[in-house]
Amino acid sequence: MPENSPRGLTRLAFGGDYNPEQWPESVWQEDVRLMREAGVTMVSVGIFSWALLEPSPGEYDFGWLDRVVDLLHAGGIRVDLGTPTVCPPAWFYRAHPEALPVSREGVRYAFGSRAAICHSNADYRAAAAGITTRLAERYGAHPAVAMWHVHNEYGVPVSACYCDSCAAHFRRWLESSYGSVEAVNEAWGTAFWGQRYTGFEQIGPPSATPTAVNPAQALDYKRFADATMRENFLMERDILHRLSPGVPVTTNFMTALSQCDSVDYWAWGREVDIVTNDHYLITDGRRTHVNLAMAADLTRSVAGGAPWLLLEHSTSGVNWQPRNPAKAPGQMARNSLAHVARGSDGAMFFQWRQSRRGAEKFHSAMVPHGGTDTRVWREVVELGASLDSLSTVRGTRTEADVAVLWDWHSWWAQNLDWRPSEDHDARERADAFYEALYDRHLTVDFAHPEADLSRYPLVVVPALYLMTEAAGNNLREYVENGGTLVVSYFSGIVDEHDGVHEGACPGALRDVLGLTVEEFSPLLPGQSVRLTGPDGSELAGDVWTEFVVPRGAETVWTYADGLTAGHPAVTRHRLGEGTAWYVSTRLASEGLDALLGWAVEDARVAAPADLPRDVEVVRRTGDSGSYLFAINHTATDAKVPLEAHGTELLTGERAAGRLEVPAGAVRVVRLDG
Incomplete structure (x- = not known):
C-alpha cells in the first residue's frame, strides 16, 4: 500500500513548483545550488509539460526530464512528479477539437489557457492514460520520486462541460444512479412545468434556458461533473499504484471556499493517498489570516484529522486579483507556519523561480525576478531554516475544540436559481461563524453532517440548506446525548434532491430545534431589525427574518421591530442531555459573539484566557x-x-x-x- 506521506522525506516539505523547461539548461545547476542554500526538501516537477514530453502523438522525449530528476536527486531534493494531464498539447486539440469543453450557453472554448478539458471525452481519457502510463513506467521506481501529483487543481477554471459527449455520459450516470427514468422524474419533481421524461434519451444537461432550469437537474449535473473529474483522477491514480507501488498519489485541492466551488472534497479526500491543498490570500480588505486558518482547518478535516500538505501558496503577491499587494515583511513565514500549526507537514509554493513570460509572470516566487539580493529571497532562506528546526512536528495532529458542519452539495443547492433572497450567502455565514469562533481562540474541525460528532462538545451549523434525513437524525442524536448545537437560519430545508422536507420547515431540524418556521421574511437591501434579550440587551440583524413558532423551545431574543416584531428571533431547546440553539436572522459579529458565548457556556468549552485578538x-x-x-x-x-x-x-x-x-x-x- 502507498504511504500517507511523501516517500523518503524525513523533514517537513519545503519547496515549490519547479518548471525548469522555462529556463535554459545552464540555469538548472544554479537552481539546485540555491535550493540547497534555502533548505528546500521537495519540488513539484512536470505538471504542465505534456507538450514537451510528447511533442507529437506517440513520440516521447524524456531526456530533459531524466536530467532534471537525476540532478535533483544528486542534490538531495525529493520530487513530487506531476502527470501533465491538466494541459493537453496543441496537437491533441487539433486532432480532437471536441475535447475542448462547451459552456452552458453552447460556446466551445478555445485552446490557449489551461484546464480546457471535457472530462467525458474518450480521446482525452485515452491520451491521459497513455502519458501517465509512460511516466509511471519510466520513473515509478526512481529513488527521487517522493509522490505523484495527478493533474492540477481539478475544477479550476472549468468543471462542467455541456457538449454532446457529456450529455450522453450524463444519461448513463443517471441510469446508473437512479435505475429508471421514473425514479429520475420523482427525484426531480418533473411534474412541475410539464418536464416529465419517458426515456433517458430525452434528458440533457441543464444548458441555458429562457428562465430557471429545474433545480434538481442542475444539482445532479454538478454531482455528475464532480464525479466525472474524479473518474479521471482514479484512472490515473490506479495506473500509478500499479506501476509505481508504494509511492503515494495526490492531487492538489483548493479547499478555500472562495477559490473552488465545484468539487466535493469530502468525496475526493477518501481517494487520495495524501491530502494536499493550494491556498492563496484573497486580499479584499478582510483579515486574510482568518480565511487562511479556515482553509487549513477545512483541509485537515477533509484529511480526517491526519497531517496534510500545503502544496502551493505565494511568497508575496499573486497576479490574478484586481489588485495584488505584496506581503508585508515576515508575513510569508507567518502564513506558512500558520498552515503548519493547523496540520500541514510543510509549506510549498508556486513557484520556485519567477516566470519571465506567460500569464503568471507577475506572480511572486521563491526566486524573484530580482534574484537573491531581495527581501523575498532572504525570507525564503530564513523560512527554510525555521521549518528545518520544526522537523519533529512532522506526523503530529492538530487538536480541535469544536466542529462546524459543511457540505458542498448543500452549497451547490443553495446557489441555484430562485431562492428567497439572493443576499443570503452560505459561504458568508460559514465565514462569519468561523471568524467568531476564531476570535474566541477555539480551533475548529469541519465535519460532514452525517459524521460522528460525539467527540465535540459544540457543533455549529452556519448554513446547511440541504440536509438529508440521516443528517437530521444524526444531529438529534448528538443533542440528546449531551451535545450543544447552534443552527443558523435557512438550514434543514430540503432533501438531497432539493425537495422541501414534508411538513413545516425546517423539516430535517424541527424536532432537534423544537420549533417550526411558518414563513421566511427576507429583508430588502438596507433594512435591519432589532432583537431584544432577557437582560435588556439589544442585537441587530439584517438580510433575513422568519416567523418562528416554538414547539418546546424557549425564546431567548425577540424581534423588536419589523414585520416579525414580537416573534422569537433566537431560541434554545433542551433535548435529552443537550441543547440546540437557533438564530433566525443574520447577526453581525457582535451578535454572533453573544450567541456563541451562551452556547460555549452550555457546552462547557474551556476557551483559552488572556489572549489578545489576532x-x-x-x-x-x-x-x-x-x-x-x-x-x-x-x-x-x-x-x-x-x-x-x-x-x-x-x-x-x-x-x-x-x-x-x-x-x-x-x-x-x-x-x-
Whole structure:
C-alpha cells in the first residue's frame, strides 16, 4: 500500500513548483545550488509539460526530464512528479477539437489557457492514460520520486462541460444512479412545468434556458461533473499504484471556499493517498489570516484529522486579483507556519523561480525576478531554516475544540436559481461563524453532517440548506446525548434532491430545534431589525427574518421591530442531555459573539484566557511530543500563557509561565513531558 506521506522525506516539505523547461539548461545547476542554500526538501516537477514530453502523438522525449530528476536527486531534493494531464498539447486539440469543453450557453472554448478539458471525452481519457502510463513506467521506481501529483487543481477554471459527449455520459450516470427514468422524474419533481421524461434519451444537461432550469437537474449535473473529474483522477491514480507501488498519489485541492466551488472534497479526500491543498490570500480588505486558518482547518478535516500538505501558496503577491499587494515583511513565514500549526507537514509554493513570460509572470516566487539580493529571497532562506528546526512536528495532529458542519452539495443547492433572497450567502455565514469562533481562540474541525460528532462538545451549523434525513437524525442524536448545537437560519430545508422536507420547515431540524418556521421574511437591501434579550440587551440583524413558532423551545431574543416584531428571533431547546440553539436572522459579529458565548457556556468549552485578538494559539500532538504554536498577527508584542515548561524551537530558548511573542512573529514551544 502507498504511504500517507511523501516517500523518503524525513523533514517537513519545503519547496515549490519547479518548471525548469522555462529556463535554459545552464540555469538548472544554479537552481539546485540555491535550493540547497534555502533548505528546500521537495519540488513539484512536470505538471504542465505534456507538450514537451510528447511533442507529437506517440513520440516521447524524456531526456530533459531524466536530467532534471537525476540532478535533483544528486542534490538531495525529493520530487513530487506531476502527470501533465491538466494541459493537453496543441496537437491533441487539433486532432480532437471536441475535447475542448462547451459552456452552458453552447460556446466551445478555445485552446490557449489551461484546464480546457471535457472530462467525458474518450480521446482525452485515452491520451491521459497513455502519458501517465509512460511516466509511471519510466520513473515509478526512481529513488527521487517522493509522490505523484495527478493533474492540477481539478475544477479550476472549468468543471462542467455541456457538449454532446457529456450529455450522453450524463444519461448513463443517471441510469446508473437512479435505475429508471421514473425514479429520475420523482427525484426531480418533473411534474412541475410539464418536464416529465419517458426515456433517458430525452434528458440533457441543464444548458441555458429562457428562465430557471429545474433545480434538481442542475444539482445532479454538478454531482455528475464532480464525479466525472474524479473518474479521471482514479484512472490515473490506479495506473500509478500499479506501476509505481508504494509511492503515494495526490492531487492538489483548493479547499478555500472562495477559490473552488465545484468539487466535493469530502468525496475526493477518501481517494487520495495524501491530502494536499493550494491556498492563496484573497486580499479584499478582510483579515486574510482568518480565511487562511479556515482553509487549513477545512483541509485537515477533509484529511480526517491526519497531517496534510500545503502544496502551493505565494511568497508575496499573486497576479490574478484586481489588485495584488505584496506581503508585508515576515508575513510569508507567518502564513506558512500558520498552515503548519493547523496540520500541514510543510509549506510549498508556486513557484520556485519567477516566470519571465506567460500569464503568471507577475506572480511572486521563491526566486524573484530580482534574484537573491531581495527581501523575498532572504525570507525564503530564513523560512527554510525555521521549518528545518520544526522537523519533529512532522506526523503530529492538530487538536480541535469544536466542529462546524459543511457540505458542498448543500452549497451547490443553495446557489441555484430562485431562492428567497439572493443576499443570503452560505459561504458568508460559514465565514462569519468561523471568524467568531476564531476570535474566541477555539480551533475548529469541519465535519460532514452525517459524521460522528460525539467527540465535540459544540457543533455549529452556519448554513446547511440541504440536509438529508440521516443528517437530521444524526444531529438529534448528538443533542440528546449531551451535545450543544447552534443552527443558523435557512438550514434543514430540503432533501438531497432539493425537495422541501414534508411538513413545516425546517423539516430535517424541527424536532432537534423544537420549533417550526411558518414563513421566511427576507429583508430588502438596507433594512435591519432589532432583537431584544432577557437582560435588556439589544442585537441587530439584517438580510433575513422568519416567523418562528416554538414547539418546546424557549425564546431567548425577540424581534423588536419589523414585520416579525414580537416573534422569537433566537431560541434554545433542551433535548435529552443537550441543547440546540437557533438564530433566525443574520447577526453581525457582535451578535454572533453573544450567541456563541451562551452556547460555549452550555457546552462547557474551556476557551483559552488572556489572549489578545489576532494572536492564534494552536496545538499539535503526537508520538514526538506536544507542540504549542503561537502566531502573532498584530503589530504589538504579545504574551501567551503556558500550561507547562518547554523549549521554543525557533530560538532554542527555554519557555515557562508566559511566552513572549514579538509583533508579527511565530513561536513554537515543544512542551516538556
